[in-house]
Amino acid sequence: MPQIIELPERPYVGVRRTITMTTFGLVADRIGEIIGWLAERGTYPAGAPFLRYESIDLAADRLVVQAGIPVPAPVEGEGDRFAAVLPAGRYATVTHHGHPDQLFGAIEALLQWGKEQGLTWDMAERDGAEHWGCRLELFQTDPRVEPDLHKWDTELQFRLA
Template sequence: MPAIVDRNEQRYVGYRATVGFDGMAAVAHRIAAIVGALAERGLEPACAPFLRYLVLGTDMQTVTVEAGVPVADAVDLGDDYFNAVLPAGKYAQATHHGAPDGLFAATADLLAWGEKEDVRWDRTVEADGEHWTARLEIYRTNPQAEPDPNNWDTDLCFRLAD
């Protein structure tokens, strides 16, 4: 059951790309690359990594998305990566338990719940698509510790308009 939660701002190291949905796996794999680069510097993630959906294209064929790993302090990982901050605020949150292929339906359920509850998302609709301030998939389960995707937990956290 979705809930409204307060989230503090969160610093992260990210990688951004605009891809077709078939390119999502390559962006998601950047999470492991970021975690590895942090480990090389003796650093660990501050909490669970995520994908941040920024623009869902009007053509429904492209998405601008970030792979992000929370960090305590800004860190320079090189040209492909940047430091940013997820905004604090109220978020609608729901947890999906199971394989990632169920996330599309879980997202649809959260959006439908929001419509029923008259939630105002922190997004704008522009000519090129829906622009979201913070539409997150937070990966709570480490696949190295739990290799069975049917046992994974993913939080969907979508920021609400002020």
């Protein structure tokens, strides 16, 4: 069942790519690289790795997505890796158990629940695309511990306006 939680600002290091629904690997596959890059600098994740959706235009099959790793304190970026902060605020959240390819149903259910609750998302529609202030998919399962994607837990966190 979805719930609303209050979250503080959270620093992270990320990369950004413009992708399609079939090229998620271009951004998602960078998570391990970012973790290694942080470890080389003596910094370790302060939470679950995530995908942050900035812009979604399904009709044009164009998404602007970040892969990010929370860090305990701000870290200076390098190359295409940048430092940023997830904004504080109220988030609607729910956890999906199962293959990440099945997230669409959980996302639709969360959006519908928000509509039924009269919630307003931190999102604006422009030029046929959704532009999100902070829409996250956090990967709670370590693939080194549980390689079966059907047993993964993915937490959705969508910021409220």
